[in-house]
Amino acid sequence: MKTAIAGGGVGGLALALGLIQRGVDVAVYEQAPEFGQVGADVNLTPNSTRALDGLHTEVGATLRTTGARPRRRLSRRWDSGEVTSDLPMGDSAEERYGAPQLTVHRASLLDALRVLLPDDVLHLGHRLDHVENLDDRVRLHFSSGQPPVEADVLVGADGIHSVVRDSLFGEQDAEYTGLVAYRTVVPGSRLPGVPNLDSFTKWWGPDSERQLVTFPLNRGQDLFVFATAGEEEWTAESWTTTANATEFREQYADFHPEVAEILGACDQVMKSALRVRDPMPRWSDNRVTLLGDACHPMTPFMAQGAGQAIEDAVVLCRALTEGSDVSVPARLRAYEEARHERTARIQLTSRANDWLKSGDEADWLYDYDAWNVPLALPTTERSQQ
Template sequence: MTARRPYVAVVGGGIGGLAVALGLRQQGIEAVVHEQARELTHQGAGIAIGANGHRALRDLGVTERLTASAARPVRADFRHWRTGRSMVTHHLTGSYEERFGAPFWTVERAAVQQALLARLGPEHVRLGARCTAVEQTADGAVLRFADGTAAEADAVVGADGIHSAVRHHLFGPDEAVFSGTSGYRALVPLDRLRHVPELAEPVLWLWLGPGRHFIAYPVADGSALNFLAVVPDRSWTVESWSTEGDPGELRAAFDGWHPFVTEVLGACDHPGRWALYDREPQRTWSAGRVTLLGDAAHAMLPHHGQGANQALEDAVVLARLLAGTDADGVAGALRGYERLRRPRTRLIQAGSRKNAGCFQLPDGPEAEARNERLTGLPDDLAWIHGYDALAALRTAPAPV
């Protein structure tokens, strides 16, 4: 009897879900994405794609589609919150690309989703499908949806975010961890910022100050500036891409900061605001024929800029492992995926938490010591940006 290749159901149509479905189909595996939204609105402003994420996108065949819309910052520049003094800089072209083997991009999240969707084909995405239950049988799994429909598959991938329904049904309820901070985010057209001299060249700006920090970088082929402003606020607990913040409160939170920051905030009329959560690392991601991917498996704070990158790494590894087995071998492939991916993402989750405090130190000896440590950033982060997920898969020990 000829072995049958697995059929895979993916829950969640974000970057990770679209990427794993695309990777599977490129390997000849039938995969369908079930997304609860009735349309893919592509919210979320900008993201950074490091060399590690770029390699995954290249493997998925979408980098050419993104080249026109991605920006390529020439350097990362850490600035003093009030004086504007450049404390540490690192090149993001030239030596970065030579060392890590791929470029560093800043791009709209929507552009990445659209590129993945175009390559995958919208006919492989089922919209308006809110997953309410996951059941496993002796030889498969069943997804049940709020509209009363069901879908059977040989494997299920929960790529449905930090509040994952799939994780809930696998492992029971758990609580996301609130960081006590929230992030304001928006895209500002650069033609509204022509009087800000620092924006004459594409740069990843990191403004570090007491109790808060401000990150900005170009997207949309350099026609817009994306910013993330992180502030302390234990009373703001709304975790949603679509919630709007008060622009007056945002500007007041950065009163006295350098004109770069205040001018950018002054040009923003409708900032989004969402509370920043992560989760404690999962002890396991998989049960039988069901596994987790991206934020559903390892939700992290944005302070390493690695959320989307890690979902992309997950996707290409999982797609290759499922493509290398038949329908009967799904559970073993999922165990291999988790064994390879979980140690790395745990470390990045921990580093993302640590960076929040590092970026928000008051002026003084601790801040000066931090600045000294930042001079070694390329070496400290080489294990993240220099990582090749598929090369790691090829050299991983064979399953026992």
């Protein structure tokens, strides 16, 4: 089965690695001419880390070396600093869920996946233009000058502006949430008096718009800061748009003194608009399916964007390789049926932005095992490959 993957992000590379481990012919087509440091830092909760561990032992080992392991997951009031939710992570999470929480830069995660791929798998500089979803094959057309290629199955892992999704279901604009996101990294050496730098901490603001999250990076040497605020007209989405640091601090001037100290140490700040889509009725058509942000983009309030793409990759890898005499469309239906309800729940829960504001019920999210979730693969359908 020749499999084409549009998009060389986290989900696309994870799927490619999983399929290669199972002997599948894979090609990844990525529009960027080269990989760089673009992208936010990634919070890999235990469900994500467990899924990565099953792809290849070296992935988990590398990330455990380069990443940080938050000690706790805390929710705190914006003004008093009162802790309203306190979830043990670190070794406690590994004992409970079989994998730790890790916080890493997106580039480090991509590098850990890419280094394990054969040289001929990843094709950079291939900008997809449109897709022909034929009865017995899929044909990919590129706007970057390369000749068309054909495959038995195509996976659209090409993000919120997915060309594959548009080819299947028509163009649909993502909805602007009215929120912008700020992000920055602060050296830990600048924050000697701030407690809990080794924890994932969410500061809940006085309204649904202003929230601020911090977590350790680079084995605890740095602190990543992610925050949201309301803004009616600013709708750019690039993660490389620079914001004014003074403006950033002013948004949270009434927050707890610990927040003020953290933001006072910020230099360069990036700013982006947050966009979402409602859960899609379906992701697949014939020999084409979607993965990650292409089918279920979500707000970052549960830190599950990358994690759900990784879970998708594992379940789709299994759907494409397990069983025998099963057609490609039936395999894609099994993948979608196994994943749709969970990702829709996370999309809607994250948008509501009240998860773990108080309490500690995280098992339904963190205890999920993508390698063992049931797959409804038919046993009598003959292959149509």
